[in-house]
Amino acid sequence: MLMEVTCRCGWTTRGSRSEVIANIQAHGRAEHQREITPAEVRAIWRIAENGTTSGWTK
Numbered sequence: 657m658l659m660e661v662t663c664r665c666g667w668t669t670r671g672s673r674s675e676v677i678a679n680i681q682a683h684g685r686a687e688h689q690r691e692i693t694p695a696e697v698r699a700i701w702r703i704a705e706n707g708t709t710s711g712w713t714k
């Protein structure tokens with residue numbers, strides 16, 4: 657399942673669950689000097705409905 661997370665600063669990432677957690681944690685460290693927990697990510701992520709992966713089935 658493809659997930660999408662938008663940071664409160666407007667930055668967005670999408671990918672698998674583990675990917676978006678890793679990506680936004682890296683973003684939090686680099687841009688906000690804070691550690692974003694997986695629980696925080698789960699609170700704000702959403703399912704990305706319009707994935708561009710070929711062969712994607714809903």
Ligand SMILES: [Zn+2]
Nearest residue numbers: 663664665667
């Ligand atoms: Zn941000």
